Amino acid sequence: MKEIDYNEIPLFEGIHPDNLNKLLICINSFKKDFDKGETIIMEKDKVPYIGIVLFGNVHLLKEDIWGNSSLLSYVGPGELFGENFAVSVEQESSVTFVAVEKTRVLFLAASKIIHTCENACSFHARIAENMFHLLGKKSISYMNKLEIMSKESIRGKLMAYISTLAQQQKSKYIKAPLSRTQLADYLSINRSAMTRELGKMRDEGIIDFDRNTFVIK
């Protein structure tokens, strides 16, 4: 597996590659690898670090009292995770983060981003600004999932989800980053009922699909 290019990581946007190494030391960064299925952060854990996925994929899971776990969100290469806990006051995670495949993570100390650096590095202001942008974006993406989840029917949820992907991928041929089972879990609907509904939608000529690739007609 190959790490994402550091200049493609949104948090580092606008920071000159020459400064990046200095910066990474300044904000106490370190890398860690996780195997498929391994837990990165458990619910209730203290989260003083922001995670950046270098390769692989991370799922955010929430288990309720009865052991039903649901897939709240997923994070791919270049994206952040745990940042909302890390920048909050308590820094306690309310969800579990799991590597769904072999995954490498770059961790950064949140306090070094929130507080102005004693050395007043020029790039410090820039990374704080980027962090603001990304926190806003993450919040908006949760609002977007809330919109999807607020649809009454399975069909409504599927259409809303596929539309979101179409916008992101700017194409009519949409590859879902989740398997069928995972998608049903993500949308909190029954897997077989979802397959049934997808079949109906294909019969009615609304969409077409093959495995986890979809086409809106």
Place this chain on the structure above:
Amino acid sequence: MKEIDYNEIPLFEGIHPDNLNKLLICINSFKKDFDKGETIIMEKDKVPYIGIVLFGNVHLLKEDIWGNSSLLSYVGPGELFGENFAVSVEQESSVTFVAVEKTRVLFLAASKIIHTCENACSFHARIAENMFHLLGKKSISYMNKLEIMSKESIRGKLMAYISTLAQQQKSKYIKAPLSRTQLADYLSINRSAMTRELGKMRDEGIIDFDRNTFVIK
């Protein structure tokens, strides 16, 4: 109606009252009043300002293509709204903000909080830090609503919602900040089915309620 005390506004925590006036001028703040039902920010509007509710209440609504509007979130005195759009790159709102009653809002220029002040006011660093905390908290609150919405049944959603309120209010006697109709809208469930389920739950002795006050047994 009376404005909330400025020293109870989380964004201003740790800032000495003597500095507050100077700060409010420095970050281009202004107040505005809205009548019941009035739209504060429309979907697609540019949002360069962060809103703080001084009195009243604000609802975040999202309308889909067919005109079905759903209640994503609500904001009360002292709380922020629009901040996730204001700190993002595009600054474009994807939802509509509506005053549900007579409401006064204090608006602050987001750019003045994100970027370090040229005067390097001492309190500037503090407000930026508070902003980080609040952005994280807001994100976490959306994740919490996602958890509620991921429950399959009406009963599951109601229990999850009431539990959340109980935690927030630290009491077994819980006053919901939403009317029945609004609550059904917030949870994206049918109002009459919700009333039916609440009745069942009372019959089974799980909860008790009167209007929008609930008791968990």
Place this chain on the structure above:
DNA sequence: GTAAGTTTGTTGCATTTGCAACAGATTGAT
């Protein structure tokens, strides 16, 4: 105080969805 408008409670019926069980397809390990 009255009337109009809004919110809440109730109930029968149609539809949707979850569930369970199983078969076929696909993937992964050795």
Place this chain on the structure above:
DNA sequence: ATCAATCTGTTGCAAATGCAACAAACTTAC
């Protein structure tokens, strides 16, 4: 290449929920 494990498709049935329609309670404006 083979076997085990996991994922996907299918279908009948039971249960949950949405919907519609209406009555009662409550609010608001004049």
